[in-house]
Amino acid sequence: MEISPAKKLRIGWFTFTCCEDSTVIFTEIMNDHFETWRKILDIRHARVLQTKNVLDELDVAFVEGAINSDEQESRLKEIRAKSKRLVAIGACAxxxxxSAQRNAFPPELKDKxxxxxxxxxxxxxxxxxxxVVTVDDRxxxxxxxESAFLAALEKMLKEFEIPLPEKEPETSEKNV
Ligand code: SF4
Incomplete structure (x- = not known):
């Protein structure tokens, strides 16, 4: 009998207008969580991590940054249409x-x-x-x-009924 592969959470990581520091945090967190995440996350889109990216049916889109143009609005709507859940990442999102400081510029500065x-x-x-779109979590x-992101991720894993893998037993030195 063929054993079906474990279900994974299909996610995408997207960035709009911002400084991308939450993306840096996301990659830093991987230092501690990569081994677990590779068993439970199917990263469909994350340009910071890989060159082959697809925007197809996602369980969760994590979106960083603010929206600054019609082109960004269209792209965000496309991401929303293809994602069951959308999580805003960081203050700008x-x-x-x-990122939206220029909204409050006085007229003379806006002219400049x-x-x-x-x-x-x-x-x-x-x-x-x-x-622009409905946001499910922030x-x-x-x-x-880091703790807020891990809590949001855990919430999504629970919602999509994807269990965390059991911790592998530590190898005793005697058995090496
Ligand atoms: S919230 Fe905006 S300004 Fe702050 S770290 Fe994130 S992207 Fe940068």
């Missing part, structure tokens, strides 16, 4: 700030940066994710805190 907004096809204002922090 959750609240817009600090307008040529840049035009050149790079930037929108009138910077938006947090839930101004991981706060600037950058995100």
């Amino acid at each position: 959750c609240t817009g700030m600090p 940066i307008q040529f840049l907004l035009d050149r790079f096809h930037q929108g009138e204002r910077v938006k947090k994710l839930d101004e 991981v706060p922090g600037c950058p995100m805190t």
